[in-house]
Amino acid sequence: MSKLAKVFVFAEHVDAMRELAQGAAQLGETTALIWAGDKSQAGGTDTVYYLGELSNERILEHYAPTIINLIKTEQPSLVLVESSRKGRLMAGIIAAAMGTSVLADAAQITVDNGVVTQRMVYGGAALSTERSTAPTTVATVSAGIFEATDTGKAANLVEVPFIAPAPTVKCLERKIKAGESVNLRAAKRIVAVGRGFTSPEELQLAEQLAAAIGAEVGCTRPIAEEEKWMDKARYIGVSGVMAKPELYIGIGISGQVQHMVGVSSARTIIAINSDKNAMIFNQCDYGIVGDLKTVLPALTAKLSK
Amino acid sequence: MKIVACVKAVPEEQDISIKPDHTLDLSKAELKVGQYDLNAVEAAVQLQEATGSEEPLLVSIGTPKGLKNTKLQKAMLSRGAGALFGVADDSLDSIDALATASILAAAITKIGGVDLVVCGEGSGDIYSQQVGPLLGQLLGFANLNAVSRITPRGEKLEVERTLENEVEVLEVTLPAVLSVTTDINKARIPGLKEILAAGKKPITVWGAGDLAMTAASNIEVISTLAPPKAERKQIVLEGDSDENISQLADNLRKVL
Numbered sequence A: 001m002s003k004l005a006k007v008f009v010f011a012e013h014v015d016a017m018r019e020l021a022q023g024a025a026q027l028g029e030t031t032a033l034i035w036a037g038d039k040s041q042a043g044g045t046d047t048v049y050y051l052g053e054l055s056n057e058r059i060l061e062h063y064a065p066t067i068i069n070l071i072k073t074e075q076p077s078l079v080l081v082e083s084s085r086k087g088r089l090m091a092g093i094i095a096a097a098m099g100t101s102v103l104a105d106a107a108q109i110t111v112d113n114g115v116v117t118q119r120m121v122y123g124g125a126a127l128s129t130e131r132s133t134a135p136t137t138v139a140t141v142s143a144g145i146f147e148a149t150d151t152g153k154a155a156n157l158v159e160v161p162f163i164a165p166a167p168t169v170k171c172l173e174r175k176i177k178a179g180e181s182v183n184l185r186a187a188k189r190i191v192a193v194g195r196g197f198t199s200p201e202e203l204q205l206a207e208q209l210a211a212a213i214g215a216e217v218g219c220t221r222p223i224a225e226e227e228k229w230m231d232k233a234r235y236i237g238v239s240g241v242m243a244k245p246e247l248y249i250g251i252g253i254s255g256q257v258q259h260m261v262g263v264s265s266a267r268t269i270i271a272i273n274s275d276k277n278a279m280i281f282n283q284c285d286y287g288i289v290g291d292l293k294t295v296l297p298a299l300t301a302k303l304s305k
Numbered sequence B: 001m002k003i004v005a006c007v008k009a010v011p012e013e014q015d016i017s018i019k020p021d022h023t024l025d026l027s028k029a030e031l032k033v034g035q036y037d038l039n040a041v042e043a044a045v046q047l048q049e050a051t052g053s054e055e056p057l058l059v060s061i062g063t064p065k066g067l068k069n070t071k072l073q074k075a076m077l078s079r080g081a082g083a084l085f086g087v088a089d090d091s092l093d094s095i096d097a098l099a100t101a102s103i104l105a106a107a108i109t110k111i112g113g114v115d116l117v118v119c120g121e122g123s124g125d126i127y128s129q130q131v132g133p134l135l136g137q138l139l140g141f142a143n144l145n146a147v148s149r150i151t152p153r154g155e156k157l158e159v160e161r162t163l164e165n166e167v168e169v170l171e172v173t174l175p176a177v178l179s180v181t182t183d184i185n186k187a188r189i190p191g192l193k194e195i196l197a198a199g200k201k202p203i204t205v206w207g208a209g210d211l212a213m214t215a216a217s218n219i220e221v222i223s224t225l226a227p228p229k230a231e232r233k234q235i236v237l238e239g240d241s242d243e244n245i246s247q248l249a250d251n252l253r254k255v256l
């Protein structure tokens, strides 16, 4: 594979920085990181372009004109962007400023007469292979595509002079969320819950089954995003966690493609659903048509024996 | 406050079938409004209600098949918006996010005087989550995504953003492009009355030639193919009798 002349990384979290720095080294002759916040954490690339501290007075978005100017000056062939919320916004801002589109949610990146990425479209029903021939390609990269490297110190740290943005966004407050740290991507067994559950209390039925067989609990997007009964780090699918368990048990889940694509590589898929026409039954190895309130306690009791 | 919400007609994913050569057959897929665009429309309507401004406008880019379809027009207009502006051309099928954003920018500029553009988190089909961010930059407006609350504050807006590990509260000076989360609201479900009334709302459909824009793209889609499907046993027991549950437990034990 031929290499690109200059690959930049834009990340806001250290984990993503380490992965993308590895990706940049694989794809580029020279590499650089654009970083704001804790300077001591930056590294893994030949150069670090350090923007400055993050505070209420200066959130990441306030650095947009500085970043655009840097990219226009340095003309990297590729900018790998963390697929966090702020990463996605910055990817769009950089791309529009450079007159190109964004290769979004790349699950694979190679160099072949341009930058070629693969990503899921139509909720995961298809994989789309896209090639960018833009002078500067901008790609948001899914987590886990590159293995994180040990971030050695960058040979070269450049402090980038701040360019003040238009004063249209003022940060009044920043609150740290108490997030859960769970890594469903590494789970071998997953018990997943869907909208067939009608209250947070009912979820205990699934938790008890999971405990009996040593599984992690996951869910569909509406359980996390709409009901907010579970942390967003637990929802599986095209816009959530792409898991690779050996065993997946889907309970009260209809089986729509956006969710199922997140467990399609599971060796065994088991479905529990009260609707015999639920789509999940066409995609399972073993299934039972029944009420989860009846099936789960009995199943857990039998497996705990 | 002049508010615009962006909506896209997308194929019903359950009707997408896969051809033997792994390409997709979209010909039988009915079009519907992207699921997450409904939150954008709802956010625009709620803000209009809170500020007493005129009803929000909808802008949609796509093919004539989608934008001239009356059922779809009603689906778009039955949720509180006042009018629909469409840009329809056969060449606008599966264009990339930058092309979409440039046409939206041209349409919004042509409408004129727009203070706020609300976008959904991502389209229901391609879901790049990029049109809002690109559009904000092209228009030179204040530009934020992950917006989970919008509250009017005089001439400005107070906006909450829900990020991975933090929540930001921001004061935004208009004009702005805000891309909202899917949990910002519960989109209303229109009743028969709203659907009938939607049929009487003004609709303007421009052709690609009516707008000043250049939508050249340097991204080429090489292929769109369904991944190979794993064979599944599909052994499904009907009924939650104790016997069936025992059999499921036995099958489950074998794979533990």
Ligand SMILES: Cc1cc2nc3c(=O)[nH]c(=O)nc-3n(C[C@H](O)[C@H](O)[C@H](O)COP(=O)(O)OP(=O)(O)OC[C@H]3O[C@@H](n4cnc5c(N)ncnc54)[C@H](O)[C@@H]3O)c2cc1C
Pocket: A123, A193, A194, A195, A196, A197, A219, A220, A221, A222, A223, A235, A236, A237, A238, A239, A240, A241, A251, A252, A253, A254, A255, A256, A258, A259, A272, A273, A274, A275, A278, A290, A291, A292, A293, B035, B036, B122, B123, B124, B125, B127
């Ligand atoms: C762009 C986009 C991206 C998306 N990304 C994701 C994603 O990453 N992950 C994801 O999960 N979704 C995603 N979705 C949403 C997805 O389309 C579905 O809406 C969602 O997966 C459905 O969740 P569900 O199966 O829990 O709910 P439903 O579809 O409502 O299914 C509930 C099921 O529970 C069954 N049930 C009801 N009562 C009982 C009972 N007592 N006992 C047993 N079964 C019962 C019902 O028969 C039904 O089959 C996305 C959608 C879009 C448009």
